[in-house]
Amino acid sequence: MAEDIMDRIKKDIESNKIILYIKGTKEQPMCGFSAQAVAIFSQLGVPFETRDVLDGSGLREALPQHSNWPTFPQVFVNGELVGGCDIVTEMYEKGELQPLVQKAIAG
Amino acid sequence: MADVAERIVAALKTRLNAESVEIADESAGHAGHAGAMRGGGHYRVTVVSGEFAGKSRVERHRMVYEALESEMGAAIHALALRTLAPDERA
Numbered sequence: 049m050a051e052d053i054m055d056r057i058k059k060d061i062e063s064n065k066i067i068l069y070i071k072g073t074k075e076q077p078m079c080g081f082s083a084q085a086v087a088i089f090s091q092l093g094v095p096f097e098t099r100d101v102l103d104g105s106g107l108r109e110a111l112p113q114h115s116n117w118p119t120f121p122q123v124f125v126n127g128e129l130v131g132g133c134d135i136v137t138e139m140y141e142k143g144e145l146q147p148l149v150q151k152a153i154a155g
Numbered sequence: 156m157a158d159v160a161e162r163i164v165a166a167l168k169t170r171l172n173a174e175s176v177e178i179a180d181e182s183a184g185h186a187g188h189a190g191a192m193r194g195g196g197h198y199r200v201t202v203v204s205g206e207f208a209g210k211s212r213v214e215r216h217r218m219v220y221e222a223l224e225s226e227m228g229a230a231i232h233a234l235a236l237r238t239l240a241p242d243e244r245a
Contacts, residue, residue, distance in 0.1 A: 135212045
């Protein structure tokens with residue numbers, strides 16, 4: 049079963065150009081940090097997927113192991129961990145996130 | 156037992172040779188929400204360390220999480236992090 053969830057994470061990260069693992073949903077984030085990450089990507093106006101780590105499927109336990117990253121949200125662009133809320137916010141404020149995201153969408 | 160903020164500062168200074176660590180306890184602002192029910196604080200931390208030079212943001216944050224591993228689970232609920240090399244200070 050542990051294998052299944054690791055496979056699911058890998059497939060999701062590979063098949064979605066932008067995916068955010070958050071607490072709650074895009075429409076209703078359950079944590080301020082997750083809400084902020086969602087707000088930034090909404091602001092960028094690009095399509096992105098989210099997964100709810102509180103959905104009881106074991107994501108909350110498995111993802112930190114997969115990414116070697118203990119907290120949520122976790123933002124992946126083109127299969128790479130970009131970071132959590134602080135990194136994404138800092139990159140957005142410095143104008144570094146937009147080009148990264150545009151490149152991923154175009155690529 | 157020293158308070159959690161002091162332990163965070165001490166751990167970062169020792170394990171990452173941090174030149175400076177600024178920490179703000181923002182736990183009060185989050186006291187109500189569901190995730191905070193288990194206890195554990197919210198902290199905003201700015202770390203300046205020579206060991207961050209040449210490292211990506213993800214690598215730097217991992218270094219901080221690793222340095223704080225023994226505190227992360229129980230005592231820290233969330234960490235807002237800024238990681239700077241000495242020459243990146245504003």
